[in-house]
Amino acid sequence: MKLYAMSCGYLRCRKVAFVPTADKSIVMDSPMPVYLITHPGGNVLFDTGPNPVVFDDAAKHWGGLAKAFQPLGDKESGVAAQLEKIGVETGDIKYVVNSHLHFDHAGGNRFFPGATFIVQKEELVCARDPEYAERGYIQADWDDPALHYEAIEGERDLFGDGLLRIIPVVGHTLGHQVLVVRLPHQGAMILSGDGVPCEENLLQAIVTRTNMDNDLALRSIEKLRRLVVQEDALLIHGHDATQWGKIRHAPAYYD
C-alpha cells in the first residue's frame, strides 16, 4: 500500500485566515492537498482539491471567496491531471473520502462518478443548509446526481483491516473528518484536512477564524493531539506551506 501526496495548485491568502495570531502582512501560498492511497481492496482518494475552472476565473466560480483566496495554477493542476501524471485514471478510484465539502476540498468531486464518496451525514446537512451557503460550500462542485454519496455517522474502518480509518474531527464544519492511514514502513499518517490547517493550530491550540463551532474545533485539536501520540503518527496539515515543502510529493510516495 502506498500513499501519494499531491497539491492541486496553491491558494494564495493571508496566513491569518488560518492562524488568527499570525502577522497580518504574511501572505502564504498554501497547498490544496489530495492524497491517493493504493489499498489492495481499491484505490482511495482523500479530498479532490478545487474545481480547476477557478484557475481561469476564480470570482466567477467562487464568488466572494475569491477576494480572500486566490488560486494559483493551470489546467494541469486539477485532481484528474494530477492523477494522470502518476498513471492513474479517475475511473480507477473506488472510494473518495472528503474531509468536508468546502470549495478547496470537494471541487474535483464531479470527476469521479464511478466512485463511492464517504462523507459524514452531518456534512451533507451543513452543505445543504442555506445558512452556510456562500460560506465555503459551492453547491455545483459536489451536489451532482451523477455522484454516489454514502453518508456515515462517526468512525469507519474503510476496509475493516485497520489500515484506513475515518475519524470525525468536527468544528471547522460539523461533519469534518480526517483519515488515519497505517502504512507498512512509514507507520501511521494522519491526513488532517482543515482540522488543523497549519502547524500553529496544532502546537498552540489555535482555532481558525472560519469555523462553524470554535468550542468543538478546540476539542478536536486536543483529539488530534492525542491521536498523534497514540498512533505515533506523522500528521499532515491541510494548508501549511512550510510543512508541505518538506514532505514527499508524487511521483515519490510513502509506503
Ligand SMILES: [Zn+2]
Ligand atoms: Zn481548506
